[in-house]
Amino acid sequence: MSKQEIRKELKVSAIENGTVIDHIPAQSVFQVISILGLDHIPNQIMIGTNLESRKLKKKGIIKVSNKYFESEEINKIALVAPTATLIVIKDYTVVYKAKVEVPDSINKIVKCINPNCITNNEDIPTLFSVINKEDLLLNCHYCEKTTKKSNMRFI
Numbered sequence: 001m002s003k004q005e006i007r008k009e010l011k012v013s014a015i016e017n018g019t020v021i022d023h024i025p026a027q028s029v030f031q032v033i034s035i036l037g038l039d040h041i042p043n044q045i046m047i048g049t050n051l052e053s054r055k056l057k058k059k060g061i062i063k064v065s066n067k068y069f070e071s072e073e074i075n076k077i078a079l080v081a082p083t084a085t086l087i088v089i090k091d092y093t094v095v096y097k098a099k100v101e102v103p104d105s106i107n108k109i110v111k112c113i114n115p116n117c118i119t120n121n122e123d124i125p126t127l128f129s130v131i132n133k134e135d136l137l138l139n140c141h142y143c144e145k146t147t148k149k150s151n152m153r154f155i
């Protein structure tokens, strides 16, 4: 391993057990923290932002000790930070590493833009099909209105 690789390895595996969210666009770091509710949990969290990155101009990284994310939470990460990589660490070893992926359908985590939609008026969870993964266009299963990235609100 080159010195650079060793240094990179150390940076990532500095937690014993937990999850590292890497390659977050720098401007989305605090949004990721808030949609995952990381500001309300007692776990040790390390946050880096505006770090140098080859893939992105400036990236952010979040390391959360003793926390493994559920698929619903990973979908939220994909929606606000589609470039992010998820790294799961157990006993200082990387056991899983993959880029997050915007799913084909989204259940419960996003609000429908249409105030008259049944999901905004009755106790029915939202359900969207993702009609464009790059621009994030979500088509409501109930009212067929399209929710865009710019007006996306998380539940």
Ligand SMILES: [Zn+2]
Pocket: 112, 113, 114, 117, 118, 119, 140, 141, 142, 143, 144, 145
């Ligand atoms: Zn709707």
